[in-house]
Amino acid sequence: MSSTVIRAEGLGKQYRVGEREGYLALRDILMRALRSPLKVFRPAQSELMWALRDVSLQVEHGEVIGIIGRNGSGKTTLLKILSRITRPTTGSAEVYGSVRTLLEVGTGFHPELTGRENMYLSGAILGMSRREIERKFDTIVAFSGVERFIDTPLKHYSTGMQMRLAFAVAAHLEPDILLVDEVLAVGDLEFQKKCLGKMEEVSGSGRTILFVSHQMNQIRRLCKRVLWLEGGEIYKSGPTAAVLGEYESALTTPNGNAVRRARQVNAKARFVRWRIVEPASKQENVVAVSGSITVQFSLEVYTSVQRGHHGIALFDNDGQLLWGRAAENLDLPIGVTELAYSFPMMPLRPGVYTWRVTLYDENGLVDRWDGVPEMIIATENYQHSRDEWCGILNVPSRLDVRQSDSHRVNRP
Amino acid sequence: MTEKSEDMPQVATVDSAPSVGASLPASAPPLQQPFYRIAPPEGFLDLNLREVWDYKGLLYFLVWRDIKIRYKQTAIGAAWAIIQPFMTMVVFSLFFGKLARMPSEGLPYPIFYYTALLPWTYFSGALQNATNTIVENQRVVTKVYFPRVILPLSAVLSGLLDLGISFLMFIVLMLYYRIHFAWTILLLPSFLLLAVATALGVGLWLSALNAIYRDVRYVMPFLLQLWMFASPVAYPSSLVPERWRWLFGLNPMTGVIEGFRWALTGHGKPPGGLLLASMGIAAVIFCAGLVYFQKMETTIADVV
Numbered sequence: 228m229s230s231t232v233i234r235a236e237g238l239g240k241q242y243r244v245g246e247r248e249g250y251l252a253l254r255d256i257l258m259r260a261l262r263s264p265l266k267v268f269r270p271a272q273s274e275l276m277w278a279l280r281d282v283s284l285q286v287e288h289g290e291v292i293g294i295i296g297r298n299g300s301g302k303t304t305l306l307k308i309l310s311r312i313t314r315p316t317t318g319s320a321e322v323y324g325s326v327r328t329l330l331e332v333g334t335g336f337h338p339e340l341t342g343r344e345n346m347y348l349s350g351a352i353l354g355m356s357r358r359e360i361e362r363k364f365d366t367i368v369a370f371s372g373v374e375r376f377i378d379t380p381l382k383h384y385s386t387g388m389q390m391r392l393a394f395a396v397a398a399h400l401e402p403d404i405l406l407v408d409e410v411l412a413v414g415d416l417e418f419q420k421k422c423l424g425k426m427e428e429v430s431g432s433g434r435t436i437l438f439v440s441h442q443m444n445q446i447r448r449l450c451k452r453v454l455w456l457e458g459g460e461i462y463k464s465g466p467t468a469a470v471l472g473e474y475e476s477a478l479t480t481p482n483g484n485a486v487r488r489a490r491q492v493n494a495k496a497r498f499v500r501w502r503i504v505e506p507a508s509k510q511e512n513v514v515a516v517s518g519s520i521t522v523q524f525s526l527e528v529y530t531s532v533q534r535g536h537h538g539i540a541l542f543d544n545d546g547q548l549l550w551g552r553a554a555e556n557l558d559l560p561i562g563v564t565e566l567a568y569s570f571p572m573m574p575l576r577p578g579v580y581t582w583r584v585t586l587y588d589e590n591g592l593v594d595r596w597d598g599v600p601e602m603i604i605a606t607e608n609y610q611h612s613r614d615e616w617c618g619i620l621n622v623p624s625r626l627d628v629r630q631s632d633s634h635r636v637n638r639p
Numbered sequence: 640m641t642e643k644s645e646d647m648p649q650v651a652t653v654d655s656a657p658s659v660g661a662s663l664p665a666s667a668p669p670l671q672q673p674f675y676r677i678a679p680p681e682g683f684l685d686l687n688l689r690e691v692w693d694y695k696g697l698l699y700f701l702v703w704r705d706i707k708i709r710y711k712q713t714a715i716g717a718a719w720a721i722i723q724p725f726m727t728m729v730v731f732s733l734f735f736g737k738l739a740r741m742p743s744e745g746l747p748y749p750i751f752y753y754t755a756l757l758p759w760t761y762f763s764g765a766l767q768n769a770t771n772t773i774v775e776n777q778r779v780v781t782k783v784y785f786p787r788v789i790l791p792l793s794a795v796l797s798g799l800l801d802l803g804i805s806f807l808m809f810i811v812l813m814l815y816y817r818i819h820f821a822w823t824i825l826l827l828p829s830f831l832l833l834a835v836a837t838a839l840g841v842g843l844w845l846s847a848l849n850a851i852y853r854d855v856r857y858v859m860p861f862l863l864q865l866w867m868f869a870s871p872v873a874y875p876s877s878l879v880p881e882r883w884r885w886l887f888g889l890n891p892m893t894g895v896i897e898g899f900r901w902a903l904t905g906h907g908k909p910p911g912g913l914l915l916a917s918m919g920i921a922a923v924i925f926c927a928g929l930v931y932f933q934k935m936e937t938t939i940a941d942v943v
Contacts, residue, residue, distance in 0.1 A: 235677075238677075242941065307940070308677060309677070310783075311784040312781065312782070312783065312784050312940045313937075313938070313940045314677070314678070314679055314937040314938070315677060315678070315679055317679060318679075319676065319677060319678040319679075320676070320677040320678075321675075321676050321677070322674050322676075322677070323672075323673050324674055325674060326674070326784075328782070328784065330781075330783075331778075331782045334778065334782045335779050337704065337708060339707075339708050339712060340704070340708070340711075348700050348703075348704055351696055351697045351699075351700035351701075352697065352700070352779060352783055353783065354697075354783075354785075356696050357696055357699070
């Protein structure tokens with residue numbers, strides 16, 4: 228018999244714009260008070276923004292639900308509210324069962340502590356008891372594949388190794404309800420597969436999972452039902468195949484994009500789509516073979532832009548900037564502008580990457596977009612097999628070993 | 640409920656939000672009680688001490704982490720716990736004792752000062768750690784749920800180990816000066832508890848404030864210095880004129896320090912009225928701190 232484990236009604240979360248970006252200094256408050264003495268106690272409406280709005284949902288025991296949507300559509304906020312990290316501004320929810328949240332891999336890791344110590348710490352922070360960790364210790368270590376370094380301080384680990392260890396701990400949580408945000412996008416593809424397998428195992432054992440991802444293949448594999456958020460509201464919800472189909476076509480047809488991000492109604496222009504146009508393939512965000520590629524960004528211009536300034540950057544999954552470029556003095560007429568970037572190759576190690584594109588005009592920012600879906604590099608790996616020597620580049624290279632004439636060196 | 644949401648104030652007192660303890664909706668009643676309910680923050684105090692107890696495992700690991708990290712990259716590790724109060728004691732004995740000839744209730748200056756520096760060093764360290772704890776753990780605070788009060792609590796508790804270590808030095812001093820511990824030492828735990836409660840009470844206030852206004856961090860050294868001179872660390876409270884004594888007692892650390900001196904050496908008068916005042920004030924600070932912290936807790940993850 229199925230029973231409801233999460234029942235949420237009218238959940239909403241309002242942020243003061245900028246509130247999430249940083250703390251206040253008393254100085255800011257004083258400045259605000261000086262500028263407009265009366266407004267201090269009465270924050271202007273325009274400064275508030277709904278990150279989530281009137282979201283109601285009901286989740287049955289054992290369901291695996293995928294949550295999709297662009298960046299900033301409220302996916303993470305929803306998970307944060309359901310896991311009690313932050314309180315809703317409106318609405319209410321009832322949760323029946325123990326909940327663990329994975330918003331990030333390696334929460335609470337400390338570089339000075341050893342792998343073993345971090346396992347206990349991270350486990351405790353994620354909600355495992357000491358006995359539970361002790362019992363699962365060997366399994367977790369085996370899953371992570373870092374046995375040899377388990378008593379080495381974490382600061383000597385490569386990022387990949389830290390991620391493995393962190394995910395290994397997280398994968399062995401046994402809550403009734405698991406809330407997961409995008410964490411499967413870490414590590415190399417092989418480890419991702421392993422994690423996905425683990426998730427399938429977990430969902431098979433009757434646990435309820437809410438799962439945020441940009442990787443549609445993962446959603447397709449794990450979830451029966453999908454929730455599509457747009458501008459903080461539930462735009463569509465239903466069986467995976469139907470909702471995903473619609474979502475993907477909305478992402479890939481510039482004009483079929485009926486949904487607008489709520490706070491951008493008055494935008495002069497906005498980026499609506501990106502895809503790999505060369506080499507052409509069915510999956511327009513996946514680089515499957517190394518070689519030259521062309522990436523194209525579609526920009527819808529609603530009010531013509533003079534002397535525009537366009538920037539582009541590529542980030543890896545840790546937020547590390549890998550490449551950036553800017554173009555100035557662009558005059559953009561009303562309509563759709565395609566910006567195509569060609570590269571002789573995309574020599575990055577397999578993983579998940581994000582394009583960020585911006586457009587400024589004389590008055591400031593017009594649009595900034597973190598491209599959805601992420602770009603996935605799934606090329607052959609030419610790198611060192613040891614994770615810590617793998618680096619960020621993935622470049623084919625040749626080694627020649629031969630005797631040179633200049634071997635007659637003077638011995639000291 | 641859907642249409643209204645646009646005009647909602649930030650802190651909502653919405654009729655759609657069931658207050659804690661409201662009965663479950665009649666439709667499709669679930670078999671068991673919910674693990675928890677989520678609702679907008681409301682004006683009343685909903686302390687959940689049982690929940691804090693449920694998270695005692697996490698508390699243990701956070702204390703353990705604090706201690707581990709504190710000593711991990713220091714060359715002489717735990718010795719710092721002794722050196723800090725010891726050097727201060729030497730300086731105080733020289734300047735306030737030998738030069739200024741401060742009265743010391745018949746105790747050798749090193750004993751007189753060390754008995755005060757034991758609780759004071761603990762208190763100032765614990766308060767500083769507690770103040771910074773939310774900010775230092777902001778990654779965790781914004782990614783995982785647990786009762787936030789665990790953080791300042793662990794900061795205050797982890798300082799107790801240092802106190803224990805510096806107490807060993809005190810035993811050496813007592814042996815050196817051939818002073819016997821009096822029976823009053825049995826009352827030491829109660830003074831220690833008062834120190835912990837004060838540090839936690841003030842720490843609750845400051846950690847939440849620090850999460851919102853980073854200015855707090857810059858005020859701390861100044862505040863602690865002022866506070867030390869407002870406490871009988873460098874002088875006995877008998878130096879304070881009788882009619883101002885009650886005001887002096889409003890500082891809970893007065894009761895703690897006088898209590899430590901009396902309990903450890905048996906010298907001086909038991910801090911009767913002074914102690915009661917200190918305990919009363921500490922209780923007020925502690926409870927108000929809990930209420931304030933609890934109120935801030937709901938938004939800390941958004942602003943930190």
